[in-house]
Amino acid sequence: MSGPDLISQRQVLLEATIQxxxxxxxxxxxxxxxxxxxxxxxxxxxESIHDLAAAAVDRPDTVITGDLEGRTLEVQARTVTTERESYTLTSIADVTRHHAVQRQLIAQAFIDPLTDLPNRTMFEQSIEDLIANARADDRFALAFIDLDNFKHINDYYSHAAGDALLQKVADRIRNTLRPSDMLARLGGDEFVLLLNPIPDRDSTLAAVYDISERLKRPYFIDGYEIFASASIGLSLYPDHGTTYELMRRQADSAMYRVKGSVKGGVSVFEETMSRAATDRMAVEQRLRLAIRDRCFCCAFQPKVDMRTQAVLGVEVLLRWRDELGIIHAPGGFIELAIELGLINDIAMQVLLDTIQAIPDLDEAFGSDISVSVNIAAKQACDVPFMTAFCKALGETGIAKRFVLELTEEAFFTKGSFQREVLPLIRDVGAKVSIDDFGVGYSSLAALAEITADELKIDRSFVTDIHKRPRSQIVLKAIESLGLALDMSIVAEGVETFEEVAYLLGATQIRCAQGYYFSKPMLLDEIRSEFGRSSDKRYA
Structure with a gap:
């Protein structure tokens, strides 16, 4: 092929490539x-392309972004010079899809999909940038917002209703904000709010109180009127910290103070809260170590037939033997264990220890006694945990002797307990008891739906019952209701002879539990007091 032909062929190839x-x-x-x-x-x-190209020519070697009929274009012009002439080469790229994917990735990284609020990552970066560029006189506030009893709302009304509630809460807060403020969802039912700038402590607190009151107004979701509230903790910059992490901890501490007193309130951080938070972290660490080292033990409190004094059963009560050998009742740590998600591990330890104690309990009280184990409401609605628990209970071969005591909350939510968990308990042969009846979510309509075997009347109805005529009427009503629904009745918290005398004389209740008969006893105490006795009664 000759030289001119080769050049001509390459020109054709080059033009075809460009096209x-x-x-x-x-x-x-x-x-x-x-x-x-x-x-x-x-x-x-x-026409539109030439307009963009002309703009690019005016700014050579600069990428210009423009929109054309819903598409996003990137245009760049370059000067190309030959020996004789100069040309302008303009490239035009359609980056519509690229930009859409970019926006989607940014949204996934920084935006909460449920509420369209900034997420934790975006909020943290924004606050860190704000602090890095803050002047000496700048002041702003962080408010930690945690919905109260959201788990109950989720279980009772459905997760879809819970999601709708979170969206409405976000909208209510968002509608009160200035352009310079920022609301973010950290996850679950937790929100965090930046108020920037703030004039002073009192006006800031007043603004947050206004948000708190707005959140208490009823929400209408799926035909339900739902009431909710939020506990809010507040920290101020720079008074309570000059880093985001420190301010977050301080606001979190203030919020937990509200949770521990009157929910639905507002609290500003104080130094005493920092010490309380440190103490709480220490208890949390000890609690985790106690689970690892199996430092929990069981105490057993008898349920007694008041007429014959015979022991009908025992309730298993959790105790924590600390590193000094001191025994702690669960009041100081059980709520923390539930909050931290440690309660399931503790419950399985309790079940194992109870099974191992059965021979000693039988020796002391007889092999026909029932054994009652407490299950927290949150656990009762946890299907995977209850499946494992019932499986372990069934493998003992004596599940029919066990009574699972649950508070009313577990029964009266529209969650999975009655639909999925209760059949598991029935399949292994265990019984179910409603614990602390009368002080929780009880209602006649809800009680009619329950198929429990036992009703435990809360001690608040039993204490000084012989002196309280109105409580006597309520007690008789609960007794009649339980008997009509074929439930056995247990009176809790019986502590005096007068209370026993009233129950025996004025009611049909036979089974009682309380310090009048026996305090909760560790296994060593039971062995010492009852191990060699043939009399299984309380004198």
């Missing part, structure tokens, strides 16, 4: 006339 490029190519001569436009450029439309 098939997915990027638009325009070439203008030094007079501004377009001498080449490939297929990709022509497909974009001449």
């Amino acid at each position: 098939t490029l997915p990027v638009g190519i325009l070439v203008h001569d030094d007079q501004g006339y377009c001498i080449l436009a490939n297929a990709a450029a022509r497909a974009l439309g001449s």
Whole structure:
């Protein structure tokens, strides 16, 4: 092939290559006339493309982004010079899809999909930037917002209703904010609010109180009128910290103070809260070590037939033997264990220890006694945990002797307990008891739906019952209701002879539990007091 033919062939190949490029190519001569436009450029439309190209020519070697009929284009012009002439080469790329994917990735990284609020990552970065650029006189506030009893709302009304509630809460707070404020969802039912700038402590507190009151107004979701509230903790910059992490901890401490007193309130951080938070972290660490080292033990409190004094059963009560050998009742740590998600491990330890104690309990009280184990409401609705628990109980071969005591909350939510968990308990042969009846979520309509075997009347109805005529009426009503629904009745918290005398004389209740008969006893105490006795009664 001769030289001219080879050059001609390469020119054809070059032009074909340019025409098939997915990027638009325009070439203008030094007079501004377009001498080449490939297929990709022509497909974009001449007039608008030439306008963008002209803008690019005015700013050579700079990428210019423009919109054209819903598409996003990036245009860049370069000067190409030969020995004789100068040309302008303009490239045009359709980056619509690229930008859409970019926006989607940014949204996934920084936006909460349920509420369209900034998420934890975006909020933290924004606060850190704010602090890094803060002047000496700048002041702002962080408010930690945690919904109260959200788990109960989720279980009772459904998770869809819970999600709708979170969206409505976000909208109520968002509608009160200034453009310079920022609300974010950290996850679950937790929100965090930046108020920037703030004039002073009192006006800031007043603004947060206003938000708190707005959140207490009823929400209408799926035909229900739902009431909710939020506990809010507040920290101020720079008074309570000059880093985001420190301010977050301080606001969190203030919020937990509200949770521990009157929910639905507002609290500003104080130094005493920091010490309380430190103490709480220490208890948490000790609690985790106690689970690891199996430092929990069981105490057993008898249920007694008041007429015959015979022991009918025992309730298993959790105790914590600390590193000094001191025994602690669960009041100081059980709520923390539930909150931290440690309660399931503790419950399985309790079950194992109870099974191992059965021979000693039988020796002391007889092999026909029942054994009652407490299950927290949160556990009762945890299907995977209850499946494992019932499986372990069934493998003992004596599940029919066990009574699972649950508070009313577990029964009266529209969650999974009665639908999925209760059949598991029935399948292994265990019984079910309603614990602390009368002080929780009890209602006649809800009680009619329950198929429990036992009703434990809360001690608040039993204490000084012989002196309280109105409580006597309520007690008789609960007794009649339980008997009509074929439930055995247990009176809790019986501590005096007068209370026993009233129950025996004025009610049909036979089974009672309380310090009048026996305090909770560790296994060593039971062995010592009852191990060699043939009399299984309380004198």
